[in-house]
Amino acid sequence: MIGLIKDIWDRFLLYLPMAVMAILALGTYWMVRTTPPPEVQAPQRAVSHEPDYYMHGFNVRSFDAKGQIRSEVQGEKARHYPDTQWIEIDAIRIRSFDTQGRLTTATALRGLTNEDNSEVQLIGNAVVVREADARNPSSAPTMEYRGEFLHAFLNSEKVKSHKPVELTRGKDRFTADSLDFDNVDQVLQLQGRVKGTLVPTRQP
Structure with missing residues (x-):
């Protein structure tokens, strides 16, 4: 046993x-059988370069903290692109005021601007005009830029272009193949075939 x-x-x-x-x-x-399966996250949808909304015959204004108008953008038709957050505008017209109240206007056949209107690319018959300083027009005369492409930075007061441009400052006139102008530092860079006409200032 x-x-x-x-x-x-x-x-x-x-x-x-x-x-x-x-x-x-x-x-x-x-x-394994009783554990719930992990949630499958849906793949993020790629943002395509297709407009997500349109505007027709519009007028958009922005204001500063004191309620003073800073900029105004008008156009015949606008398309907003979600991937770049830029707005493409046909027949664009812009009015912008700096902190001293000086007016800058910009027009072109087509424009690209960011959401706060601080940066704009003007394409086709582009013109940017910065009005003279009413307090001291001799030292800060009217500035005018013309070209097929102009890239304006309205807050930092810069204008750039990699294409031929024409610049008029008061009675002085310049042409060049490219432009880089900083109005704050008063630095102008013209490259390529540069031509200029300087008109002497008359002494009182």
Whole structure:
């Protein structure tokens, strides 16, 4: 009898590791079956360069903290592109005032402007005119830029172009293949075929 019990015990110890492994496998299988599947996140939709809204015959104005008008943008038709957050405008017309109240106007056949109207690219018969300083017109006369492409930064008072331009400052006139003008620092860079006409200032 003792021998039979010992034999059964030996067999039990022999198969015990296999039984434990089977129980663990069944437990793992049960956990996998009962665990909810992970939520599958929908792939983000790529933003295409297609307009998400249009405007026709519009007039948009922006104001400063004191309620004074800073800029006004008009156009025949506008298209907003969500991928770049830029607005393309046909027959664009812009009026912008700096902190001293000096007026800058810009017109072109087509324009691209960012959302706060601080930067604008003028394409086709582009003209930018900065009015003279009424307090001191001799030192800050009227500035006029003309070209097929002008890139105006209205807040920093810069105008750039990689295409031929014509610049008029008071009675002085310049032409060049490219332009980089900083009105704040009063630095003008003209490159390429540069021509200029300077009119002497009459002494009183």
